[in-house]
Structure formats: C-alpha cells, structure tokens
Amino acid sequence: MRISFLGGGRMAEALIGGLLARQVASARAVQVMDPDAVRCRALEARFGVAAQTVLDDAWFETDVIVLAVKPQHLREAVTPLAGRLGRILVLSIAAGLPLGVIGRWLGGHRRLVRAMPNTPALVGAGVTGLYADPSVDALGREEAERIMAAVGEVLWVEEEGKIDAITALSGSGPAYVFAFLEALQAAGEALGFDAATARRLAQATAAGAVRLAQESEEPLSRLRENVTSKGGTTEAALARLTERGFAETVREAVFAAHARSQELARQLGEAP
Ligand SMILES: NC(=O)C1=CN([C@@H]2O[C@H](COP(=O)(O)OP(=O)(O)OC[C@H]3O[C@@H](n4cnc5c(N)ncnc54)[C@H](OP(=O)(O)O)[C@@H]3O)[C@@H](O)[C@H]2O)C=CC1
Ligand SMILES: O=C(O)[C@@H]1CCC=N1
Numbered sequence: 486m487r488i489s490f491l492g493g494g495r496m497a498e499a500l501i502g503g504l505l506a507r508q509v510a511s512a513r514a515v516q517v518m519d520p521d522a523v524r525c526r527a528l529e530a531r532f533g534v535a536a537q538t539v540l541d542d543a544w545f546e547t548d549v550i551v552l553a554v555k556p557q558h559l560r561e562a563v564t565p566l567a568g569r570l571g572r573i574l575v576l577s578i579a580a581g582l583p584l585g586v587i588g589r590w591l592g593g594h595r596r597l598v599r600a601m602p603n604t605p606a607l608v609g610a611g612v613t614g615l616y617a618d619p620s621v622d623a624l625g626r627e628e629a630e631r632i633m634a635a636v637g638e639v640l641w642v643e644e645e646g647k648i649d650a651i652t653a654l655s656g657s658g659p660a661y662v663f664a665f666l667e668a669l670q671a672a673g674e675a676l677g678f679d680a681a682t683a684r685r686l687a688q689a690t691a692a693g694a695v696r697l698a699q700e701s702e703e704p705l706s707r708l709r710e711n712v713t714s715k716g717g718t719t720e721a722a723l724a725r726l727t728e729r730g731f732a733e734t735v736r737e738a739v740f741a742a743h744a745r746s747q748e749l750a751r752q753l754g755e756a757p
Contacts, residue, residue, distance in 0.1 A: 486510050486628060489547040491562055492554035493519035493528050493536055496578055498552065499606040501532050503635035505611070516544055545569050549628055551573065552577040552587070556749050560590050567592030574625045575601055576632060580652050581749025583645060584618050588753075595620045598629040601648050611637030616644075653742035660740065662688045666691060738742030 488510050490497045504510045517528050517536040527534035531735040537544070550570070554562045556579045564650065565671055566575075570591065577587050591597075595618050596696045613633040617626050620677045626641075633639045642648060666687050671685030713719040 486549065487514045487547040488516075488549045488551060488632065489544050490515070490517040490519075490551045490553055491515040491566075492552070492558075493521075493524050494553060495604070496602060496606065497531050497551065498528065498531075498635055499604070499611070499647070500602075500632065501528070501534060502552070503606065503609055503637075504632065505532060505534075507635045509631050509635045515546065518544055518576065540565055547573060549574045549632065551632065552579055554579065556580055556582050557753070559587070560753065563587065563590050567594070570594050570596070572596065573629050573748070574598065574621070576629050578602055580656065581649070581746040582753075582755075583750055584616070585684040586750050588618070588756045596625055597621065598625065599645065599652045600629065600633055601649050602633060603657075604657050606636035609636055612655045613637065613639050614648055615639055615641050616648050617641075625694065640727055649743055649746040651738045652746040657742045661735070 486509065488504065490501065497519075504515065507513060512533040515532070515534040517525065518538070518540055519525055519528075519536065520538050522538050525538060528534060528536045546700060547695070550566070550573055552559060552563060552575060559577075559579050559582060567590070574596050575587070575591065577584070577595060578600050579587075580601070582599075584599050587599075588594055588597055597618045598621060599616045600613050602611050604609045606613070611633075613636070615626075615629055615633060617629065621629075629692075630639055631640075639679055640651070642651070666684075669687035669690070670680065670683045673686055673734060676679055676683075677688070698705060703711075711722075713723060
C-alpha cells in the first residue's frame, strides 16, 4: 500500500513508525508533506521515507492520503488537493471535523474515512475509532483499518457522531490518565518519596491495575472492591474521592471534550 501523509507531526510520526514496523508499507511507499523542512529531514533520517515541503504530482501517486494536520490548519492544507484525488482514499485523523465538511473542502470527494487515534499509538498501544463515508467500499475500509491497526486496536462505528464520543473518551483520554498519574506522583512526593520513586510507584500501579482489568472478566467495580478492605486504607481514600465528586467530575470532563469536538467545525464557520 502506498501512503502519503499531509502533515508530519506527532501522530504522523507514530503512524509511520507502526506502518514500517508491522510492514504494512515499505519506507519507499510512504511520503510526507510538511511545510517545515527541519521536520521533513528528521522524518527522512528516522524512517527513510521521502518528506517534502511542497505538493508535487509524485505525492499524488498513492493509494491513501492521511490528513494529519491540526483541525485549525486543515482547510488551508487540503484546498490544494481538490480535484487531484481520483480514487485515492482520504483518511482524516483531525479532531472534530465531519466528513461532510472535509469532503466539501476537497471539492466533493467522497472516498473518505474519519479516524480518531490516541498518543499511545507512539508505542503501538493506541486505540482508534473509525467511521467511513457510506460510499467507501470494502477495500477502502480495509486499507484504513490496516493503517490504524499498525499502532493498536481499532473500533469501527457506523454513526459519525460516535467519533466525537471516541475523541472525548480515548482520543483525549491519555491526558486524563496522565493527569491522574501526575496527581498520584505529587501525593507520593508529599509523603516523602523523591520524584523518580513516586513516579515509578504511580506508573507501576496504573500499569498493573490496567493489566489486571484486561486479564479479568470481573466487572471493574468488583476489582475495586477486591482492593477495599472493610475499615481499611482504601476505604478511607475512596470515601474522600466520592465526597469530592470524583466520578461526576470525570463524567463532566468527558462531556466537555465531547461538546468541544462537536463545536470545532462550527467554530471554523462550517456546518456539518
Ligand atoms: N495529539 C493527539 O493526541 C491527537 C491528535 N489527533 C489529531 O491529529 C492531527 C495532528 O495532530 P498532531 O500530530 O498532534 O499535531 P502536530 O502539530 O504535531 O502535527 C501537525 C503537523 O502538520 C503540519 N502542518 C501545518 N500546516 C500544514 C499544511 N498546510 N500542510 C501540511 N502540513 C501542515 C504542522 O507543521 P507546523 O508545526 O509547522 O505548523 C505539523 O508538523 C490533529 O488534527 C489532531 O486533531 C487525533 C488524535 C489524537
Ligand atoms: O486535544 C485534541 O484536540 C486532540 C484530539 C484528541 C486528542 N488530542
């Protein structure tokens, strides 16, 4: 599969790394366009792919174009693509931008898939939600899935609005987990550990708890109860979290991300 990336930032780098490691594409079959020449040289040196600061005809000799620029830059970035796409599959990872809007910017192109990955893709442990325009055929869906599966799990949804929900849950989700880990580390430091030890304890705890949850068929509530001895330490901690509205705060945070994803296109002056 030949794959061209529009934008060579963090997510493009994660995807290229996964595609090459899993041999979904060879370095010769991957091209990047990014206006930053330093970035281009860095991608060439790291992966052996071709990276350039301009769009030339060779860049369009591809099966898939991945849109990997910030939503705020996407319109300007994709306008030069309009009318040059033919049967190319366009895979957008931009947050909050519906396919209807991107298709309009691309001059009515319909061979479009929207994906929402997350940064654990950098270590091959991402999870990506995918939605295809109904006109995309099985081959197009398979190409999109092979690209995203190179950096982790994939989940198809049949309703585009669900991509905003995935953005709020797993797209932004790593930041919630890091915020929790930061807080746990800070608490560890307040209890007298140095930063490195507190971080190590916090991370090992999170990694172990997630692995236990993945390998268990018990509901999460049961796993929590298994830690919580009656009259013990965990009960004291959880009582404080409940008193401070932990679950409600997480829910409100996820809903705020969801609302933001839904309003991004409107803010750019685009109705879905
Ligand atoms: N970060 C995350 O956790 C996630 C991000 N996403 C989505 O992925 C997309 C990329 O995000 P991320 O990789 O984090 O962003 P980055 O800013 O790291 O990468 C975007 C790259 O695109 C370049 N760029 C800007 N304008 C153009 C243009 N006209 N043509 C080509 N390239 C251009 C930027 O250059 P310069 O820096 O010089 O502007 C930059 O190198 C976003 O749409 C985001 O919503 C999706 C899921 C998770
Ligand atoms: O914060 C953002 O808008 C992007 C999308 C999901 C994660 N980062």
